[in-house]
Amino acid sequence: MxxxxxxxxxxxxxxxxxxxxxxxxxxxxxxxxxxxxxxxxxxxxxxxxxxxxxxxxxxxxxxxxxxxxxxxxxxxxxxxxxxxxxxxxxxxxxxxxxxxxxxxxxxxxxxxxxxxxxxxxxxxxxxxxxxxxxxxxxxxxxxxxxxxxxxxxxxxxxxxxxxxxxxxxxxxxxxxxxxxxxxxxxxxxxxxxxxxxxxxxxxxxxxxxxxxxxxxxxxxxxxxxxxxxxxxxxxxxxxxxxxxxxxxxxxxxxxxxxxxxxxxxxxxxxxxxxxxxxxxxxARFDRLNGINNPGQFNPVSLSDMLINCNYHEEAKKLLKSYTDDTEVLKRLGLLYKRQKLHRDALVFFKLLIEKTEDFSEYIFACIEMAKLYEHRLKDIDRAIFYTEKVWNRVRRQDYFYPDRASVFLNDRAHIEKRLDRLRKKQA
DNA sequence: CGAACTACGGCAGTTAATTG
DNA sequence: CAATTAACTGCCGTAGTTCG
Structure with missing residues (x-):
């Protein structure tokens, strides 16, 4: 074209x-x-x-x-x-x-x-x-x-x-x-x-x-x-x-x-x-009036636009009503992480791990969990738990799809390194 | 102490897409 | 082959932490 x-x-x-x-x-x-x-x-x-x-x-x-x-x-x-x-x-x-x-x-x-x-x-x-x-x-x-x-x-x-x-x-x-x-x-x-x-x-x-x-x-x-x-x-x-x-x-x-x-x-x-x-x-400006159905839209983009205009609370409310969307879970997690509300961030990354069908999204969510536990909440055991979780999943992926293993080579190396560091820390 | 590593915000540069 | 923008990418400095 x-x-x-x-x-x-x-x-x-x-x-x-x-x-x-x-x-x-x-x-x-x-x-x-x-x-x-x-x-x-x-x-x-x-x-x-x-x-x-x-x-x-x-x-x-x-x-x-x-x-x-x-x-x-x-x-x-x-x-x-x-x-x-x-x-x-x-x-x-x-x-x-x-x-x-x-x-x-x-x-x-x-x-x-x-x-x-x-x-x-x-x-x-x-x-x-x-x-x-x-x-x-x-x-x-x-x-x-x-x-x-x-x-x-x-x-x-x-x-x-x-x-x-x-x-x-x-x-x-x-x-x-x-x-x-x-x-x-x-x-x-x-x-x-x-x-x-x-x-x-x-x-x-x-x-x-x-x-x-x-x-x-x-x-x-x-x-x-x-x-x-x-x-x-x-x-x-x-x-x-x-x-x-x-x-x-x-x-x-x-x-x-x-x-x-x-x-x-x-x-x-x-x-x-x-x-x-x-x-x-x-923005639900007319929360009290009847709201006509505006048709489809991308909730993540809309939350960005609302935040851009300082409608922070409206943006969060919007995202929380679209948690079926894994992109929304990811955005909520990152949003709370940036605000240093680590416990809230954990909730959404955990939901993402449970809900996502996408492999790289799964890897991302596990690593975010590990980061938060290691660096913010100082819970090395939990950090190791999530790193091992994603490590095992990657190995399983390699076993069933050996021809696709190279796609996640970077992630593999990264996870391996993280796991090594955490185990040394624990000892 | 200082080297090494991790995470992350900011910033510049790149890419894709639309118009008759 | 242009101008514009969002979204993405890579690089750098900083802050915070952990080790030798």
Whole structure:
């Protein structure tokens, strides 16, 4: 898969060059691209043309009814987001800034490629914001290349300072491409980098180990139960735009790109709401109210995120309600060990020894028991007991799976050494 | 006393994955 | 072939302990 992608992108780079040349050959000079007929798209989507002197771009507005659900997420909840919960996902959120939700800006760009260099244009920018208790999207479309400056200025006007950006992989992709376009058009970037929540990274943490990958499409399907029908796949999007620039009638496809972009930004809002419902469930802020089932999540990651925001007690409570998970037992043990609550740590490492099916996890838990008894509780006999326990288990493993013995060679040597030392100490 | 060992936090460097 | 981030890896200094 990875190999295919990278070779495909190499091809894509050459393709873009070819296609740009095609644009220039078929339409004599960029100015004539103004003649491209955008009317069919404008009419189909009920858009408006924004003009400034000779320049013009297309804007398409859309408003969602408050009853709209995206997959199993009710979008209306976006009007009442708790900044305290949001801070668990975005610790950088300024504490001073009281977040009236008008300050959240969901956005996504469509571009002429993935490479991100100076040759990549932004031709569509979709925004979602909450206004007057309504969910409104606004999409800007660069319908001729010579109006790029106007296009960029309209985008910049939406990114008011003090607002919080929400994107998917936007920190590395969208923002940087946009920055490039601003620089190339002599438009100097906004004063300083705004607070930016990139849902790619929160998704990877919250659903770690649960989904096959973390593309927005997969997260939609597995976390939101939202599946797209008739969606334009991303790799086709640059091509559709180039065909449009060449003057071909791609009204149908272009409307598909608008739909694709709008679904992307609505999914951003839905993913954020889903993640917030998981955070709320884990922190049990609404212990007394009915808690709706937020679906699956990784309890260890969530406890990390809670601890990161100083919700230590909530994190412990959460982990203690997931002790069927051996990763949770391991984390609880390490947590109490770091706090020097050795007796508590012992309880969880012991549970881990009993519960785990994983051999290296078993080895780990036994060695932790031995360490705690030897160095903290000064009980050499018990330390020897657990070291012998794991030593015998390793030998048993060697006997039944002689071909796999080398895998645990390091562990073997380590355990042997520990046992020697403990026996000398005991004598 | 001082050498040797153990555990561990901090810190830098590396890797994998996503975006049209 | 880029930028970003979490997670992992390896290295180093420190603290604490045990021996010769």
């Amino acid at each position: 990875t190999g295919n992608v990278s070779s495909g992108e190499k091809m894509g780079r050459l393709d873009i060059f070819d296609r740009m040349r095609g644009v220039q050959e078929n339409t004599p000079g960029l100015k004539s691209s103004k003649d491209i007929n955008i009317e069919p798209v404008k009419n189909r989507l009920n858009g408006t043309i924004i003009t400034d002197g000779p320049d013009s771009i297309l804007k398409v507005d859309y408003s969602y009814p408050l009853v709209y659900t995206h997959g199993d997420v009710a979008l209306k909840d976006v009007v009442s987001i708790d900044p305290g919960l949001l801070r668990v996902l975005l610790p950088a959120l300024p504490r001073s800034l009281d977040l009236s939700l008008n300050d959240l800006i969901f956005f996504d760009l469509e571009t002429t490629g993935l490479s991100g260099g100076a040759g990549t244009y932004v031709f569509m920018a979709g925004f979602l914001k909450v206004e007057d208790e309504k969910i409104k999207t606004a999409q800007y479309f660069l319908n001729n290349l010579s109006s790029e400056k106007l296009f960029l200025m309209e985008i910049r006007d939406r990114l008011k300072p003090g607002s919080v950006l929400v994107s998917y992989n936007g920190k590395s992709f969208d923002c940087n491409i946009l920055k490039n376009r601003f620089i190339l058009n002599g438009l100097g970037l906004a004063d300083r980098d705004p607070t930016h929540l990139d849902l790619l990274y929160t998704s990877r943490r919250i659903w770690k180990g649960l989904f096959p990958d973390f593309s927005l499409r997969t997260v939609e399907k597995w976390a939101l139960k939202f599946e797209r029908t008739g969606d334009i796949p991303g790799y086709m999007i640059p091509d559709i735009y180039f065909q449009y620039l060449r003057g071909r009638d791609v009204t149908e496809d272009l409307c598909g790109v608008f739909m694709h972009n709008r679904n992307d930004i609505v999914s951003l809002a839905a993913v954020l709401l889903k993640q917030l419902s998981i955070v709320r469930y884990c």
